[in-house]
Amino acid sequence: MGLIQLPQNSKNFFKKNINNIFKSGNLAENFWNSQLRSLVNKITGSKGSEIFCSNGAGLFTVLQIYKEYYGRKEILIQNNTMYGMYTMAISSGLKLKGFIDCNLDTLMPSYKDFIKALKNSKAKDSELVVMLSHMGGIINPDIKRIAKYCKIKNIKLLEDCAHSFGATIDKKHSGLFGDSGVYSFYATKSIPAGEGGILVSNDDKLIGLANRYVKYDRFDQKMSIGVNFRISEIQALLIFSMIKNYKKIINNKLKTYKI
Numbered sequence: 001m002g003l004i005q006l007p008q009n010s011k012n013f014f015k016k017n018i019n020n021i022f023k024s025g026n027l028a029e030n031f032w033n034s035q036l037r038s039l040v041n042k043i044t045g046s047k048g049s050e051i052f053c054s055n056g057a058g059l060f061t062v063l064q065i066y067k068e069y070y071g072r073k074e075i076l077i078q079n080n081t082m083y084g085m086y087t088m089a090i091s092s093g094l095k096l097k098g099f100i101d102c103n104l105d106t107l108m109p110s111y112k113d114f115i116k117a118l119k120n121s122k123a124k125d126s127e128l129v130v131m132l133s134h135m136g137g138i139i140n141p142d143i144k145r146i147a148k149y150c151k152i153k154n155i156k157l158l159e160d161c162a163h164s165f166g167a168t169i170d171k172k173h174s175g176l177f178g179d180s181g182v183y184s185f186y187a188t189k190s191i192p193a194g195e196g197g198i199l200v201s202n203d204d205k206l207i208g209l210a211n212r213y214v215k216y217d218r219f220d221q222k223m224s225i226g227v228n229f230r231i232s233e234i235q236a237l238l239i240f241s242m243i244k245n246y247k248k249i250i251n252n253k254l255k256t257y258k259i
Contacts, residue, residue, distance in 0.1 A: 004187055004188070004192055006192070006193075006241075006242065007242070007245045007248060007249060009244075009245050009248075010241040010242050010244065010245050011241070013241040013244060014237060014238055014241040017032075017237055017241075018234065018237065021233045021234060021237065026233060027232055027233050027234070028230060028231075028232050028233055029215070029230065029233075030233050031233070032233045032236035032237040032240055033051055033231070033233065033236045035236075035240055036051055036198070036236045036239055036240045036243070037049045037050070037051060037198075039240060039243055039244070040183075040198050040200065040243070041200075043166075043173070043243070043246070044173040044175065044176060044200050045172075045173060045176065046173075046175070046176060046200035046201065046202060047201070047202040047204065047207070048200070048201060048202070048203075048204060048207035048208075049198055049199060049200045049201075049207070050198070050199045050207055050210040050211050050214060051196070051197070051198055051199075051214075051230075051231055051236065051239075052182075052196070052197040052198070052199065052214060052229045052230075052231070053195065053196065053197070053229050053230065053231050053235075054184070054186070054195055054196065054197045054229075055160070055162045055182050055183065055184030055185075055186065055189075055196075055197035056084050056088060056197070057197055057229040058182035058197040058198065058199045058210075058229075059085075059088055059131070059158065059160060059182050059197075060088045060091065060092060061199070061210055061213050061214065061229060062158055062180050062182065062199060062206070062210070063075070063088065063089070063092035063094060063129065063131075063158070064092055064093070064213070064225055065206060065209045065210065065213060065225075066094075066129050066156050066158075067092060067093055067094055068224070068225055069205075069209060070156065071126070071127060072094065072127055072128065072129045072156055073094060073095060073124075073127040074094060074095045074096075074097045074121075074123045074124065074127050074128045074129070075089045075092070075094040075095070075096055075097065075128070075129045075130070075131060076096075076097055076098055076099070076100055076117060076118065076121055076123065076128065076129075076130045076131070077089055077096070077099060077100065077130075077131045077132075077133075078099065078100040078101075078102055078108065078109050078131075078132055078133055079099040079100065079101060079102060080102040080107050080108070080133075080135070081133040081135075081160065082133070082162075085131060085133060085160060089131065094129060097121035097122075097123045097128070098117055098120060098121045099117065100113055100114055100117040100130075100132075101113045101116070101117065106135070106138070106140070106141060107135045107136070108132070108133070108134070108135050108138075108140040108141075108142075109132065109140065109142070109146075110141075110142050111142040111145045111146055111149075114130075114142070114146050114149075115149070118130075125153040125154050125155050126154050128155045128156065129155075129156040129157075129158055130146075130150060130155055130156070130157050130158070130178075131158045131159075131160060132146070132157070132158075132159055132160065132178075133159075133160040133162070134159065134160065134161055134162075134163060134164040134167065134174050135163060136163055137163045137164050137167055137190050137250075137253070138163075138164070138167065139164060139167050139168070139169050139174045139177075143159075143169070143174075143177045143178075144169065144177060146177075146178075147177040147178050150178060150179075156178075156179050157177070157178025157179050158178060158179065158180050158181070158182075159174060159175050159177065159178050159180070159181035159182070160181075160182065161174045161175045161181045161182060161183045161184070162182075162183065162184035162186070162189055163184070163189055163190055164183070164190065165183045165184075165185075165189075165190055165191045165243075165246065166190065166191070166246045166247070166250050167190075173200075175200045175201075176200060176201075176202065179201065179203055179206070180199060180200070180201040180203065180206060181199070181200050181201070182197050182198065182199050182200075183197060183198045183200070184196070184197050185197065185198070185239050185242065190249070190250065190253065191239075191242050191243060191246050191249055192242065193235070193238045193239040193241075193242045194235070194238065195231075195235070196231055196235055196236075196239045198239075209223070212226065213225065213226045213227070213229075214226075214227075214228075214229045214230055215228060215230055216228060
């Protein structure tokens with residue numbers, strides 16, 4: 001991890017604002033958490049977002065909420081993805097109905113792969129969550145067809161966007177093709193800030209539940225599930241500092257790719 005360098009502009013912005021956090025005495029759930037949500041909403045065009053301590057925490061939260069509040073009991077995931085996708089699928093309490101094969105050209109499922117796995121799984125559409133991972137910063141080329149099918153069949157489509165903050169197809173950001181998506185800001189991801197994850201969705205109900213789940217609904221006390229997946233103001237500021245320069249970071253990665 002020592003080889004990963006943050007942009008100087010991001011480091012300068014972070015240093016300029018860090019002391020204000022200490023002066024305020026508000027180390028959690030305050031200004032920079034709010035600013036980070038607003039910035040992500042503005043960049044992606046999402047109606048709402050929620051911040052987590054990691055991408056995995058965000059994905060796990062969504063799966064738990066889909067299970068408890070949307071009546072989802074089963075899940076399909078692609079076979080080329082991080083092992084954590086498998087463990088989260090099991091840990092969420094959903095029944096794993098199988099794996100979706102991936103195309104060798106993209107390392108992601110094609111529409112045909114998706115339909116084949118869906119039929120083989122014999123899963124009930126209204127009880128199913130499909131969790132797909134965009135690989136290497138590239139959005140699944142068939143995501144629009146897959147998302148359209150899921151919407152027609154009432155299948156919940158959750159996008160693992162760990163690698164793809166800032167990636168778009170026809171000016172639409174990853175995470176917003178299906179019902180929800182979660183970005184990662186882990187040290188090796190496209191926008192590295194050490195750790196952190198952000199959920200985006202146009203589903204107001206989901207965002208509201210996620211906002212309460214992430215702090216175990218300690219205020220309303222109406223949810224039967226919930227954990228502490230929050231991040232500090234310091235981490236929120238660091239992620240904000242990086243996202244401010246996301247276009248420059250991605251352009252630098254494209255230059256490296258071309259070389």
